[in-house]
Amino acid sequence: MTKEEIIRPENLVYQKPTLMNDNPMHYCPGCSHGVVHKLIAEVIEEMGLEEKAIGVSPVGCAVFIYNYLDIDWEEAAHGRAPAVATAMKRLWPDRLVFTYQGDGDLACIGTAETIHALNRGENITIIFINNAIYGMTGGQMAPTTLVGMKTSTCPYGRDVHLHGYPLKMTEIAATLEGTAYVTRQSVHSVPAIRKAKKAIRKAFENSMNGKGSNLVEIVSTCNSGWKMSPEAANKWMEEHMFPFYPLGDLKDKQ
């Protein structure tokens, strides 16, 4: 059987989700953002919520997510995405409202908004991309930077006496009464991507069923910020990030 015989529309098993448009993404080669964008698009398509989904984009690399996914988007001030999402979900309870935030946005400037929105049990989903660095601004130290990890503002590694300890937002969220589903996933391999997709789907279903707020943390790579190849960044993440940020569900309220 030749390649031409296989490549026919009826044999198509996987392609770029239709919600993701053809604009070239500005992310660096191998960036985890692209995979998470794809998963969100696939889940929204599978749930049939194309006309009902509203995302809130952050400040950070993913600020241009509205250029890539063809659903409704709102851009929030730095860190204020959960507050904006709260307002939208309260005005339109039948819509799927979610935020997409990085660690600088969610765990640093937006800590208060995030914790309070989760604690109020707003029926929103927060997708939290944790790459332990400020990717967009040039790889500075973030609240989530690992101890000993080198960044441009801590070139000798993060020192706990000077910079304090990394912040585990997902663990904090799991202790709050308002949260329904709190999980930590990754997108470094095919099985991990499938699990992350299931987690996003569950979080979206919870927020549509009014079960409470949901937080899906995705431990990601920033290969440019970490100054590694995409492949090496994935390995580095498995070796260094996963021991401190273990994957799995932290809270699943029935």
Next chain:
Amino acid sequence: MAKFKGAIVVNTERCKGCNLCVVACPLHVLSLTKKEVNIKGYNFAQQVLEDTCNGCASCATVCPDGCISVYKVKVENA
């Protein structure tokens, strides 16, 4: 026993040559071009082994830019 045969189509102009699909493929079907580049100047991914692909879609799943479409056919008694 039924066997699957697959083929991929890479959107070479969208590809950024991150190499993640090459690493993800369990059958080592893909490879980046050595010299040829796309309009952005990246070495892009391509299918180098014609008969080996079984259409598992691992490459397309890990592709951050959604450049890969996967086709799959069931072949009886191959």
